[in-house]
Amino acid sequence: MTDERPQYGEIATLEEQRKAAGLPPLDAMPVAAESPVVPEAPTTEPRRAGSSPVDRFVTIALLAYGLVNVVVTGLSYLDFSTAMNEVLRAVGADGEFTNFAQGKLWGTIAAVVLAAGWSFTAYFSIRRLRSGRRGWWVPLVGAAVTLFVASICVAIPLMNDPAFIAFMDTMAAR
Template sequence: MTGSRPDAPRRRPVDRLVTIALLAYGLVNVVVTGLSYLDFPTAMNQMMSALGVDGEFTNFAQGKLWGTIASIVLVAGWSLTALLSVRRLRSGKVSWWVPLAGGAVTLLVASICAAIPLMNDPAFIDFVAKTAGG
């Protein structure tokens, strides 16, 4: 043999680099987005302004609750994704796809959390009704 054990994990430097880069990008995204969700009315006002919604976000109670939940979902999702990625890297398995899949699932759940107070906001409901009515 050439000195390598048959059960030793395979080294994949490109996979390792891509996985770590995706995790780092995800961490920055989680911090920025999580902090914006903690100031939910400001984030929703910016989003509503970009969409052309007349009025401001006023569903403050639900916004605070669901913004906090969405922030927690982002942190928990990233943490679980990082844990699974590191475990796969250590075992020598291809890992680049884990941050992508984890990010997609986490984003979906966090977006649902953020949509709940938005869908109950009077200005946004009015905008949707006008848009749907033609």
Template structure:
């Protein structure tokens, strides 16, 4: 009887490999069917990455730059809130001067910090959306509205604590 196994260095056929491994010949093997379940929902054939919109990027960066300039100028003016309140009262036609100095200094500083933190969070969110190629032009607008709303509430505290302003509100409401 001759040895039918391949010698060292010889290539074995798939049949010889199966026989050496103790498996049945390929002719006797029946392939079992493979069942797959359909994917739920639509299958996207072309999942190319989104491209950033040049106009969106330009508008978003422009709004952030405008917001940064606005935040710097406004935050610096809030640090001298007495002057800002006196000018506001003069524009509204309120007699007298702003005299709630302690609360004006405290809440003016808080409002300035709110502006800086609000702009920083807005810039962070905008940049994240730009990097992920999502539309981002609306983020600076929403950030500005939310930040100014919170800063305005901070400014309302010393304004409503000022006797001249409250006298004006009482006269307007009582007329």
């Protein structure tokens, strides 16, 4: 009696493997004329291990806090001379802010920078949260970058104001 199966250590051909498994030969298989079946994508986005409810809460809380700050600060920048008079009083300067033309222009630009910076930050934070990635750091980085740019916008008219220049001269003389 001859056994057609390969012995231990011998390599079985694909046909021998199919026969031993009880499958029909490859040449007996019908050829499909259709395109290959592509599995459907899942209907929900899978959450990655990095995102958590605490991360979501912290991210949303930081965005809400940032929004309140943007609204309050942006409105104060639209009344730039009043805001800068408060700054001058806070630092101990004697004069009043009089660089009205530059103040109005750069105050408006700073308010727009704050709103745009918060909008971009919120967009990227929400994208990270939806993809299941950690997002708590995005509002912090967005706030730092936005504050830096807005501070430059505010500094331009302030540095050109006669009252602030006089205050800086008296501080340098001390």
